[in-house]
Amino acid sequence: MQSIIKAEGVTKRFRQPKRYSGLAGSIKGLLSREFTEVRAVEDISFAIGAGEAVGYLGPNGAGKSTMIKMMTGILVPTNGSLAVLGRTPHAERMTNAREIGVVFGQRSQLWWDLPVRDSFDLHRRIYDIPERRYRDNLEHLCAMLGMDAYLDRPVRQLSLGQRMRAEIAMALLHDPKILFLDEPTIGLDVVAKDAVRKFLSEVNRERGVTIILTTHDLQDIEEICPRLIMVDDGKLLFDGELKRLRSALGARRRLTLDFATDPGPITLSTARLVSDDGASKHFLIENEETSLVDVLTELGNGHGLKDVALDEPDIEEVIRTFYQQRPVLVPQ
Amino acid sequence: MVATLRVLPFLVHMHVRSMMEYRGGMILGWVAMAFSYASVYTAIALIVLRFEQIGGWNWAEVALLLAFHLLGYSLGASFSFVQFRVMEDLVQRGNFDTLLVKPISPWAYIAFSGFNIGYVGHVVLAVGLMGWALSQTAVEWTLGLALYLLGALASSAMITAAILTMVGATALVWVRSRHLYWIYFGFWELARYPLNIFPAVIQAVMVTVMPLAFMSYVPVAVLLGKQVPLLGASAGPLALLAGPVTVLVAMAYWRFCMRNYQGAGG
Numbered sequence: 001m002q003s004i005i006k007a008e009g010v011t012k013r014f015r016q017p018k019r020y021s022g023l024a025g026s027i028k029g030l031l032s033r034e035f036t037e038v039r040a041v042e043d044i045s046f047a048i049g050a051g052e053a054v055g056y057l058g059p060n061g062a063g064k065s066t067m068i069k070m071m072t073g074i075l076v077p078t079n080g081s082l083a084v085l086g087r088t089p090h091a092e093r094m095t096n097a098r099e100i101g102v103v104f105g106q107r108s109q110l111w112w113d114l115p116v117r118d119s120f121d122l123h124r125r126i127y128d129i130p131e132r133r134y135r136d137n138l139e140h141l142c143a144m145l146g147m148d149a150y151l152d153r154p155v156r157q158l159s160l161g162q163r164m165r166a167e168i169a170m171a172l173l174h175d176p177k178i179l180f181l182d183e184p185t186i187g188l189d190v191v192a193k194d195a196v197r198k199f200l201s202e203v204n205r206e207r208g209v210t211i212i213l214t215t216h217d218l219q220d221i222e223e224i225c226p227r228l229i230m231v232d233d234g235k236l237l238f239d240g241e242l243k244r245l246r247s248a249l250g251a252r253r254r255l256t257l258d259f260a261t262d263p264g265p266i267t268l269s270t271a272r273l274v275s276d277d278g279a280s281k282h283f284l285i286e287n288e289e290t291s292l293v294d295v296l297t298e299l300g301n302g303h304g305l306k307d308v309a310l311d312e313p314d315i316e317e318v319i320r321t322f323y324q325q326r327p328v329l330v331p332q
Numbered sequence: 333m334v335a336t337l338r339v340l341p342f343l344v345h346m347h348v349r350s351m352m353e354y355r356g357g358m359i360l361g362w363v364a365m366a367f368s369y370a371s372v373y374t375a376i377a378l379i380v381l382r383f384e385q386i387g388g389w390n391w392a393e394v395a396l397l398l399a400f401h402l403l404g405y406s407l408g409a410s411f412s413f414v415q416f417r418v419m420e421d422l423v424q425r426g427n428f429d430t431l432l433v434k435p436i437s438p439w440a441y442i443a444f445s446g447f448n449i450g451y452v453g454h455v456v457l458a459v460g461l462m463g464w465a466l467s468q469t470a471v472e473w474t475l476g477l478a479l480y481l482l483g484a485l486a487s488s489a490m491i492t493a494a495i496l497t498m499v500g501a502t503a504l505v506w507v508r509s510r511h512l513y514w515i516y517f518g519f520w521e522l523a524r525y526p527l528n529i530f531p532a533v534i535q536a537v538m539v540t541v542m543p544l545a546f547m548s549y550v551p552v553a554v555l556l557g558k559q560v561p562l563l564g565a566s567a568g569p570l571a572l573l574a575g576p577v578t579v580l581v582a583m584a585y586w587r588f589c590m591r592n593y594q595g596a597g598g
Contacts, residue, residue, distance in 0.1 A: 111346060
């Protein structure tokens, strides 16, 4: 597969004036010429092929947004080389911008007081989209995202979910080859998240748009991106298929068994007991092959089981687990 | 480039439509601004009429100076002041990033998407005052002098837009830059009076590092045939050159700040 994004040893450091604590420290800071260097991205290399959907995952401050900003030409890498569609993004920012779409989950690109359609019209002019292509794309995107009902409403009157759909549609109006999304589902309710995920997955599958997505939400990755790049503290932790990560870490699902009364100590081979609150017992299922049915079969009848809850590990837990098992998982 | 030029009028159109969503507030703003200028000009008029002259300039000449100052400022500030005053907010909230992912000059986008129609009131006031002031002065009009006046006015607008752009651009590197407007408006106030009433140091600053003397005093003095301190006979051409030169400096500074833009995190 042809690489359309290639990062080799990309590093981004920010130079910040040294800060001191307390009021005296603030005054000292005014006079001080000392600086500290913040390493936001540290020697990261990867290649992304045309048509891929890649989740860029990591906790707050991991360097996700900084990497997106470098790929979109907003920031200049301190070291290393970065090519997007064969160009250096910051050096050819305008040309690069014509072939990419960018959605910021927490920053709107729509005009707040005007109908959505007006922002789209401005986008058409900025990107010089031929009238016919614009109309076809708008019609198609409206149908896919169900936007007809609010296309002529001022942006300020839209719900967050409607607005996010409009933001994504706008980013696709000029047929970009790559769509960058920085936390597109942040703050959305379950229904809106689902709609956005389904749409992005469809856009990737049917229109062949390469998707690079940063998120905290593992479900975004699961539904949209077969490939995962995981970072923390600016460093690359994992680059590979989500399946591979799950096979290594997915075993750590949390199982809670609630009984009518305390059945006493329970030991299972399919799940490890991690805490016992009497009538409520918490297990970890460490083998991905083990299903809930396997556990319940082993448990058998006669314990007065009242309720069962199985929780997938959240992103923080995956990363924590990843850290613990890191030497095993670092890609070769 | 041509595509960008086609977009700019539409950006103004979008901004005007946005403003029209809050007509009441917009009209109140105009009224408040009219009162503000009226009170300042009344105070200056009272001083000049009381002492008959200020630095050798009578009230009609000072009125011409004020009108030129206001007109040059309004034309330049309509493309820059309100827009670049919020630059530090754009940087702090990350909204400047959203401009950098569009195939358009971020300066052009900011300047035209915030084109301030509120300055229409300033322009009407300035043109009216200028008309009255010119009728009271004995300027011998020629085509060359009329063209000079228009050129000097364009230069004055360029100085305003360029300096306000530079103050805004500073936010790209320092994140906060709004306090610099205090310095600008300090000299802007001084530029409402004949330059020769100030000490030599201030005169020197206002024709070099903060060239606001070229906004109104220098061209109006040339128009009225008055001696210009420090510049002498070169005052006329320098008033025409000051605008383009300040714009070139502002362009270089804008590029420098863009190269050093780090965002504000997040």
